[in-house]
Amino acid sequence: MTPVRQLIESIGLQRDKVIEYQTAMTAIPALGPDNGGTGEMAKARYLEGILRDLGCRDIVHIDAPDPRVPDGVRPNIAARFPGKSSRTLWIMGHMDVVPPGELSQWKTNPWEVRVDGDTIRGRGVEDNQQAITSALLVAGEMCRLGITPDLTLGILLVSDEETGNTYGANYVLKTRPDLFSPEDFVVVPDFGVSDSKSIEISEKGILWIKVTVTGHQCHASRPQEGRNSLVAAADMILHVRDLEVLYPAEDPLFRPSTCTFVPSRHEENVPNINSLPGKDTFYIDCRILPGISHEDVLESARNIMEAVAERHGVAVELSVVQSAPAAPATSPDSEVIRRISRGIEEVYKVTPHCMGSGGGTVAVGFRQMGIPAAVWSTVTPTYHLANEYGRISWTLGDAQVFAHMLFDHE
Secondary structure, three states, X not given: OOXXXXXXXXXXXXXXXXXXXXXXXXXXXXXXXXXXXXXXXXXXXXXXXXXXXXXXXXXXXXXXXXXXXXXXEEOOEEEEEXXXXXXXXXXXXXXXXXXXXXXXXXOOOOOOOEEEOOEEEOOOOOOOHHHHHHHHHHHHHHHHHOOOOOOEEEEXXXXXXXOOOOOOHHHHHHHOHHHOOOOOXXXXXXXXXXXXXXXXXXXXXXXXXXXXXXXEOEEOOOHHHOEOHHHHHHHHXXXXXXXXXXXXXXXXXXXXXXXXXXXXXXXXXXXXXXXXXXXXXXXXXXXXOOOOOHXXXXXXXXXXXXXXXXXXXXXXXXXXXXXXXXXXXXXXOOHHHHHHHHHHHHHHOOOOEEEEEOOOOOHHHXXXXXXXXXXXXXXXXXXXXXXXXXXXXXXXXXXXXXXXXXXXXX
């Protein structure tokens, strides 16, 4: 039996390890301070213990200072298991999770794993503990069987993915770019579908706009004495779709294939019913196709809103909450896509296809560095939902795909 076949078959027998790792991680509520938690350190220590128990000698800490957490830092860990070549396949997982939300919506305790046949349930089991578990299974069976693959296996564990990546992947790539070679490639198992077919190679840019409308407050019984900021804001919200006319470009890689401009959050204005509000604030979530200028979109939005403001006799101010232009796409002909596609075909017996995504992932940072990245996993998905769950068979199958990628098949 070839080493790759031996490794793949051995991974397929590790159901108990999946449950062990998931149970331990789920019991550690790795919530960042923005989500009311104390950070990811306890989870990081557990995972580093596993890596050291496996015999990993190449472990690097890239911890980001954050005075809001008890340890003063947010942990990030890069571990490598050597192959015949120093070229590295990096599998990246994030350690933080989101809060469980309304507990009455959960059928079980979100911080306790429940296993029912192939289903494993609990907060974080899919987002993103499935990725972490799959990576650990590959490393564990490589070490146990004494198999040295053609490529080096890198496992990157980061913090703060759920609240912006400032203390996680972005910090790692900014402070330690030397950890990654242009010859490396990356898999980010933080997006996927249940049939395993979709490989994300490109993302729309993200532009979040805050719109503040200022009128004049007065008693609601005498509206002629004020300028109703809520009415003006409502009119502006209805004109957000004007941006769709101005930016009609399409790219079939994405679904939907166009830019999207969506009014989303609305802040509270006045606390009482009988006051006409003098200030109103809402937000626009823009997902912008690669190649379209964020500055142009912002200026177009400003022109639209100012025209509406003039009709209502109010003032309007637009500010940027976040602007993350689209990174260059990973080529569908790149080595990472060829390797992961072969692995998917081998393990799941399906033909994968490449696609784009409207949501941002940490793959963007690698693509901006010129390192090809594929975003892929096999999930339902149920991330951020009550009763989040994954499949043990998918965890094992994804690990087998990663193992397949470590060997040269050409």
